[in-house]
Amino acid sequence: MARKLPYSTGDIFAVPLRDHGYALGVVARADGKGIVLGYFFGPRAESIEGLPEVRSFDIDSAIKVCRCGDLGLIRENWPLIGRVESWDPGQWNVPDFCRDGDIRVVYDGDSLEVSREERLDPRECRRLPQDGLEGAGFVELKLTRLLAV
Template sequence: MARKLPYSPGDIFAVPLRDHGYALGVVARADGKGIVLGYFFGPRIESIEGLPKVRSFEAESAIKVCRCGDLGLIRENWPVVGRVESWDPTQWNVPDFCRNGDIRVVYDNDSLVVSREERLDSRECRLLPQDGLEGAGFVEIKLTRLLGA
């Protein structure tokens, strides 16, 4: 019997930053096997107390998009703090990613499995999020750097 995950697509969660405060993330996809597609947002917030349970976010406003492990969510180090208002997964598609500076990686929109890879001009590839599977700690460090002190 599959266990119930403590999160689902459309959930908003708080990522503790390494120095102080939090960034917010949205679960856009989950493969049910430990991988989520997360969209992450600034600005830094100092406390998750009193956050509205439903919030408006737009995928285009994310400061980071990545495939990452769900350990932070499972262990509740990344607590679910709300839900995206009027959640519509078609507004939160899996973007193409860039690998090795010149390979476009396209993932299936539902399973997060690679559906194809193709060469791409390196200038275009640099505009895409970097491909890879990021651990929770790496995401926290990256967001801390992106949001500065």
């Protein structure tokens, strides 16, 4: 049985960056057992109050999409700050990921478990997000680097 979580799909949260400021995240999927598919957005804001009151997003402008642990959300280090307007999970796809440079990994949209793997041309694979399960701290470090000023 899935545990009662303090967040749900469609929630918007703030991710503290390691040097200063915050990025935005959206819970696109959650398996109920500690794994979240997150979409992450810039630009960097210096404070939570400085984050834009975004209620709708262009998912193509995400600077990072990944499967990650939900510890930042559970411990409230990634505070919830709102919800996506008219949340529709169908508009927040679970992308294919790339593993080992030439393997496309396809995840089930409900369980976030691997549903299929297949060889892919390495050039095409490099265009996909990297596969893996990232910890909250790693996500913070990666976003800090991506939003370096």
